[in-house]
Amino acid sequence: MQQLLQGEPCPDQAVNGLMPHLLHQLHAIQQQYRYIPTQQSKQVSETLQLPLAQIESVIDFYSFFTRTPRGQYTLLFSNCTSCGDLALMRELCQLLKVEQGITRTDGLVSIDETSCIGMCDHGASLLINDRVIAHLDSTRLKQIAEYIESKTPLDQWSPELFSINTQIYKKGLLLEQPLEQGSALTAAFKLGSDALIQTLKQSGLRGRGGAGFTTGMKWEFCRQAQGAQHYVVCNADEGEPGTFKDRILLTDHAHELFEGMTVAAYALGAQQGYLYLRGEYRYLVPHIQQVLTERRQQQLLGQNILGQQGFTFDIELVVGAGAYICGEESALLESLEQKRGVPRIRPPFPVTHGYLGQPTVVNNVETFVAAAHIVSKGANWFKAHGTEQSAGSKLLSISGDCTKAGIYEYAFGVTVQQVLDDCGASDAQAVQVGGPSGTLVHRKDFGRQLAFEDLATGGSIMIYGQQRDLLKVVRNFTHFFAHESCGFCTPCRVGTPLLRKYLDKIEAGHGTAYDREEMARLAKLVKKRSHCGLGQTAANPILDLLEHFPHVCEQRLLHQEYEPFFNLDAALETTRQLSHRDDAEAHLA
Amino acid sequence: MNQLLENTLTIDGQVVPFSAGQTIMDAALAAGIYIPHLCHKPELKPHGSCKLCTVDVDGRSMSACTFPASQGMQVANNTPALTEVRKTLVQMLFVEGNHLCPTCDKTGDCTLQALGYHLGMLDGHFPPFYPRREVDASHPDLILDRDRCIMCGLCVRASQQIDGKNVFALSGRGAQNHVIVNSPSGKLGDSDLNKDDLAAHICPVGAILPKNHGHEVPIGRRTFDLHTVAESDIATFNLHKTEHHDD
């Protein structure tokens, strides 16, 4: 396994290395000023010839952009149940005498939380100025605090702090035998576009992001669609909490990914591809850029690829800025188009009206890697593994309460129990399959299979041992969705904060049976009536908890008819202080 | 086969013709069938965000204003379950903003309010958010009161698609969504919005209102005091709190 040391991202390089794009410009400004001054957004509006309101709306949409200065050292602790530990965040806040979300008065440091940063196999983790520090503990926090107080530049910090060494515990179809560079392309040229797409269809490959649309069909629809240009887009916005397998593929198998994208370009007649990388993985940019450069040098990208006359294709990298919704393909395309990541109305689908309104294939990282392997090794090689409806293998990102967190590649059809046995999870009470948007699986259902026809998963497997409070886990997920909702449609924009309100009330021990029923009623509405996949899955954790773990909620309820939504006595605190009163009438029980 | 029979769908059992490219909403409006809606105006590109026009198409939930009509489609529209869903959505919009009808000059002419009446909404039901949003009174003829904004995007689209301007945009994320003004200062007075623009009139609630025209029509004689938002067979509303639906 290649150990990747993250290079200090120099602001100039980071922008110059990447194509001109609103997200990149804003990131550079954020780096320079630690926020986006209004004057700068006006300048960007002029340089990029975009309306000022578009710039402003983008700044306010993506979590990583701010309007008030953050610290010279900006730390964002993951709040995921696997790579987050907010107790450690509070500990560091104390060490550095800084309040969460408020930049220290000397401007040196700011600390806040952020959604899962994909380091779930590395324990508690944080982002510091776009770089990752994992394996956090009190010792590391002290070390970090000292570096910060002494204003030591990040590149002089102990490199050990930044090392990310992901363990691959089980290799299968894709990871076992790396693909020789160019071999899939050579095979593709031999097959020709039609036969290539047929091969993919025969292989039974379905999208690895979780939704599971047949890849060959997607490519075929796109190929058939009329358009001035066709585009190939790789969705590397791996934002589902608990997933980190794309990070490994991008680190160790980037060539295969780009080969898959290039094969797709050949099949569709596309000339331009984009890799949309989540902002949390920005530290991978130099590595990815280097792989792209190598491929250009080897004639695997560029003009007349591998001597194939007229086949021209290249790939640009676009880096996100903290928005889970951009993992939804149409929101991703909006983001590529320098807008807020709001999911589009469908139909039309991206295969006919995608990037810039042109036919576009959007696939997950793993899908492109698998496609490259299939084109090179044949449909039968792939189809021989997995189940009838779920051919091939799946990379799993396993984290949580187990002894061996890391990457596992299984043929589809493996049971949850098998996975748990292999990763050393002996006392699991529940497993969250497919991340918060997936399914909370009860111990009695550990015999279920990981496959599209049973438990579909984009690869996130989060394990919860007996000592975990599942209500806290579900509360964490519910907060996550309320934070990440794009706000486009009513059910999700208003529903997710309301669900958060009900669940907070219940978790705090102030909920009644009535609150539980109201929460369930609302959860069903949000699930059934929301515009996109985010809203349609946001209530899954609550609904799964109520169905499979009813006692977890029940034992937290008050056995009374009604309980207020807010603390009445606390609501008098301000006026008590202002009037200097503390008599009995100045309180409410 | 008869061309007419080929291009038909049914809404609550009624056969409705449509032409290629029409949405369910287009077909329904042409046939005089009312499907509740807030963010939709036929002359503008559909947005599909308010979800008031949610219908069940062959058992699946769809937005009538954006979903293409197709042959033989079975659409459920005016059902008790969908009325409950829509009422809940209106309640959610009410608690999300600061909709204090007695204080608003749009009262009686407000589509959100009229939908509340149409759907038999008696209360906001959920704990109110009481957001603090900015009021913009910088324009000589118009006021922008974000407290009442429901994020329908009608002003955004009217400005872009009809007025040939680009005065408004939706900004922010999640519950922090808000409408912003595309001007150097971000203020309405600094924009090229004119009081005769469609964007100045299209707001279905009281978020964009003309200045200097208060209470010209007395309360009790305004649009929705005299007319319902649509013809409806619901004559009375049960006063009970919301029960449910959607199981």
Place this chain on the structure above:
Amino acid sequence: MMTNKVRVATTSLAGCFGCHMSFLDMDERLVGLLEHVEFDRSPLTDIKHCQPCDIGLVEGGLCNAENVHVLREFRNNCKILIAVGACAINGGVPAMRNHYEVQECLQEAYLNGVGVDNPMIPSDPELPLLLSKVHPLHEVVRVDYYLPGCPPSGDAFYAILSDLLAGREPSLSKTMLHYD
């Protein structure tokens, strides 16, 4: 003396008594109503505390500690609690202060406002303390029925009371439903 009459209590919390005025707009129908109804705690009777009642009509939202005490007394004593009017249902006009911090409100009223003499924030146990925000009733107690309007019309009061007295599930005709 025990009677077979239905006991009704009414109160105004953070409201303007407009709903009570509208209640009186039932006019001569009040006479007929009084054959079946007797009033408990209400501004109409000056009874200071609730006995067990059948119906409680509460106007106004919750802006201070006393409002909460009164609301709880109503909830504890009334079999059926009805939130009456815009303020009881969503805070209404008093909730416009939620746009500001309660501190700002007090400072404006007692310290920095125009024409303030002897500026000081009162500290008298006789005065109920303000809640940080104005709240509708349903945030604090269970509410059985809602009668919207600012105010609800006399007809609407009559309709809901007639239904309840007749043992029917109350309903409002479409023309009686309004929020203003």
